[in-house]
Amino acid sequence: MALDLEFVRSQFPAFDSPVLSTHAFFENAGGSYPCRQVIDRLTRFYTHRKVQPYAPYPASELAGSEMDEARSRLAAMMNVARQEVSFGPSTSANTYVLAQAVRGWLKGQNAAIVVTNQDHEANSGVWRRLAEEGIEVREWQIDPQTGSLDPEDLATLLADGRVRLVAFPHCSNVVAEINDVVAISAMARAAGARTVVDGVSYAPHGFPDVAALGCDAYLFSAYKTYGPHQGIMVLRDAFGMELPGQAHFFNQSVLYKRHTPAGPDHAQVAACAGMADYVDALAVQHGISGDAAARGRAVHDLMRAAEVAVIAPLLDYLAGRNDLRLIGPRRSEDRAPTVAVALDRAALPVAEALGRDGIACGGGDFYAVRPLAAMGVDAEKGVLRMSATHYTSPDEIARLIAALDRAL
Structure with missing residues (x-):
């Protein structure tokens, strides 16, 4: 087709x-x-819903329900649970917050993490700074001719069992080679390590089935996937609840709030449902059915x-x-x-x-x-x-x- x-x-x-x-x-x-569906939803929110959401009066109830709809529909599309989808001001900000959680998680342990030199700096610099806590930072280096990452090199970095996290891109914003997230995540998991995937440069080319990828966190930007200027973080439940929370103490029992230290942009969160509208419009146009x-x-x-x-x-x-x-x-x-x-x-x-x-x-x-x-x-x-x-x-x-x- x-x-x-x-x-x-x-x-x-x-x-x-x-x-x-x-x-x-x-x-x-x-x-x-941005697609028309996102623009329409953003305009509707600012015109008819621009109040504090989740209060017991009509405009507020509609505002909250549209924000909830965005989270629920994006989660369903990416094959994850609703509570595993968080919104933030950008992917750089979401990655920074996640790195601070990992900083607390690994502090005082004889642990190592792996980063690559294939990344955009937002998915590299924040992880490298964990060395300030005594966490060993190991670099998975690209081939200087091709820009490719060799899985055998990762296997060597994982061999001693001290690596607790591997941060790598689904694809680089300059090299553009699509990395095998499924294989890399499986390799890391077998070595006892979690995986954080920077999907910013891949998600615009098709939203991922995060469950199938097998990673523990997947981050991308709505403004690069036909949406508003928001960062979206899929953080799987087991990993997200294991990490020290970064939000208000009374919000830490809810996963999508646990690592969101600032209040979300209500209108832009609601408008993100337009991204799912667009995918559904393409599905209808091309005779695609299913969940x-x-x-x-x-x-x-x-x-x-x-x-x-x-x-x-x-x-x-x-x-x-x-x-x-x-x-x-x-x-x-x-x-x-x-x-x-x-x-x-x-x-x-x-x-x-x-x-x-x-x-x-x-x-x-x-x-x-x-x-x-x-x-x-x-x-x-x-x-x-x-x-x-x-x-x-x-x-x-x-x-x-x-x-x-x-x-x-």
Whole structure:
């Protein structure tokens, strides 16, 4: 079954915007366009529900029920329990709070954790700072040529049985190779370690079945998955209740409040239900049935198939040039459609030239300082990053390739 691209694009008001529609959008890794369902829910909340929720009067009851709906529907779609879904101001903030919980959990123990140098800094720096408590931090290093993580190297790091946690990305925001979360989580679990997965760069390409992945925590950003500016953390019950709570003492018996030290943004939490609305709309359009988890998996597969096909011509084009280095896998099947290249010049001026030519993309390090340094990329030049998603059209890829020819 092919993704109905015309229907998909009709769900995003940005494509009708007199401002946004002037450029082919290749900055999706920085933040996707919001879908119509999210915008409608956010507008409704601010117009008709903007009161303190959960009080005994109509507007407040509706506000609370819409917030509860968002949590329940996203949990069902990702195949986890409702209480295992927490909202926070961003994934960076959620990761920071989780790291503070782990800091207390492991303090005073002869413990180690594993981090990678493939990550965005938000899923690396906070874990590395646990060394301040005497926790040993071990680095699972990427191959300097390919950017890949080798599971055999992880096995070596886990061998002595002291590792209690492994933090790694589902895919990097510059390398883009899709890591085998199921296998890595199983390997860590067998060694007595918990797993925390940064899903920020993967979830925009299909919401995960977290239960099937087998990890203990999975974090991603709603604003990169067609939603409002919120961070979403799936924290499995056993791990979340074992960790020291980070919220008010009277909230710590409720898992989705236990690691949320500040009050949530009511309107944006409620609007996140629009992300589930969108997945359901795609399911109906493509004749997909079943429970929420089954619909989510099928829509995930539709999105991924569309992205694999649409990004392949760009990868082919880049492989034919000798004035740049493609970061990450050559095959579109092996990667998210986030394509970073190191050029023979600084990347930002090239991105600016592309911007003048109708292409929206970026140049720099994208907070991926460690992986770029490990692969020998000149920090002053950075990389040019062009990121697509399932709503990217073949025509936009053709426009990008033509513009690259002119800019390079």
